[in-house]
Amino acid sequence: MKYPVSIILTIPLLVMSCSVQKKKTEHKDYKVQLDTLTLFDQSRHRKIPVAIYHPENNKKIPNQQVIIFNHGYGLNKGGDYFVYSYLTEMLASKGYFTVSIQHELATDNLIPTEGIPQIVRRPFWQSGSDNILFVINELKKTNPDLDFRHLTLIGHSNGGDMAALFSNQHPNMVYKLITMDNRRMFLPRTSIPKIYTLRSNDYPADQGVLPDEGEQKKYHITVQPTLINHGHMDNKGSDEEKRILNNWILQYLSEQ
Numbered sequence: 001m002k003y004p005v006s007i008i009l010t011i012p013l014l015v016m017s018c019s020v021q022k023k024k025t026e027h028k029d030y031k032v033q034l035d036t037l038t039l040f041d042q043s044r045h046r047k048i049p050v051a052i053y054h055p056e057n058n059k060k061i062p063n064q065q066v067i068i069f070n071h072g073y074g075l076n077k078g079g080d081y082f083v084y085s086y087l088t089e090m091l092a093s094k095g096y097f098t099v100s101i102q103h104e105l106a107t108d109n110l111i112p113t114e115g116i117p118q119i120v121r122r123p124f125w126q127s128g129s130d131n132i133l134f135v136i137n138e139l140k141k142t143n144p145d146l147d148f149r150h151l152t153l154i155g156h157s158n159g160g161d162m163a164a165l166f167s168n169q170h171p172n173m174v175y176k177l178i179t180m181d182n183r184r185m186f187l188p189r190t191s192i193p194k195i196y197t198l199r200s201n202d203y204p205a206d207q208g209v210l211p212d213e214g215e216q217k218k219y220h221i222t223v224q225p226t227l228i229n230h231g232h233m234d235n236k237g238s239d240e241e242k243r244i245l246n247n248w249i250l251q252y253l254s255e256q
Contacts, residue, residue, distance in 0.1 A: 030055035032092040041134045048131050049102035051081050053092035061095055063147045065253075066139065068132055069100040070159030072234065073111060076104045083234045084156065086242045087249065094250065097146055101135055103128045103162065111158070117184040117206065121161070125185055128162030129169060136173065152176040152253065156233050160197075161185035167193055178252055180233045180245070182209070189215050196222040196252045198245065200230035224248060 033056040039048040055061065069088055074080035081102040091098045112120040132153070140148060153174055155163035160182025167177045167188050174193040181200040186209050188195060197210065211221050226248075228241045237245070 029093045030057055030095060032056065032089050034089075039135065039138055041130070044130065046127075046131075047105065048134060049081065050135060051088070051100040051102075053085075053088045053098040053100070055092055055095055060145065063150075064095065064097050064145070065147045065150045065152065066136075067091055067096045067098045067152045067154060068135065068163075069098060070103065070128060070132070070153070070155035070163050071100065072157035072159050074104055076106055076108050076110060078102065078104070078106060080104065086235055086237070087154075087246060090246050091249075096253075097143070099135060099139065101128075101131055103131055103159065121158075121184060122165075124158070125162045125165045128159070129166040132162065132166045133170065133173075148173075150175040152178065154178045154180070154249065155182060156180040157182060157230065158184075164188065167195075176252065178249060181205075181230050184209065187211060187221065189219055189221075191219045194252075194255070195219065197224065198228075198233075198248055199223065199225050200233070201225070201227050203230045222252070 032053055035052045035054075037050060037052070039050060040046070041048060069084060071080040071084060079102070081100040084100065088098045088100050111124050114120070136148070136151070139146065151174060153163040153167060153176070155161070157180070160179035161184050163177060164179060164182055164185040164187050167174045171188065171190060171193060176194045176196065177188070179187065179197045181198060181203065183203060183205045187197060189211055199205070210223055211219065215221065216223055226244065228237065228244065232238070232241050233245060
């Protein structure tokens, strides 16, 4: 069954889950439920598919924190908001309300491979930043009891660039920013939000993207090298690589 857009934007997200795909998996802490739906930003005439990973729990979790996840570039093939499920399911199993956004649509232009990335790719990052803002505002309407004061953005590669741009543009909306080997968009030089970045072992970031040692110390920014390839930070990674990434991210989330 398909709902009109007006209904999609007004029915609470967990009610909408009755008509969309569901997937339940066992985890150590909470069972995890996956709901999918498509939002529509009328101001941009743009569909925004989202996958919501959340604890299957009859009792409300007080002060439940929100995580917005942003996938790496997928050449507009679609479905990339599912290919980090090792991470998004784990986060939901720990009690986080985790929303993964599908940023690319089949009708989008491909990201340019020539030219200065910070110039030619900026419109794509801006689209991602606008998607994030729209999703957050919709969540505030449909799930007002969630803890939006402690909202975390996580993004891999191009999705990390989008998350970094959003954090530069809306710093007061973000509690923590965790990037997984973003390479093009410079990280905010600030202590608010708290900044963490996991780096791959095979691709360097562009000059100026990462803070230098002085900036890391001044703003308490964490730059963590790993032995993991850039392309192994999604579900293609080994079990050990996934374990390492999950553990780092859980550590960052637990820090006050």
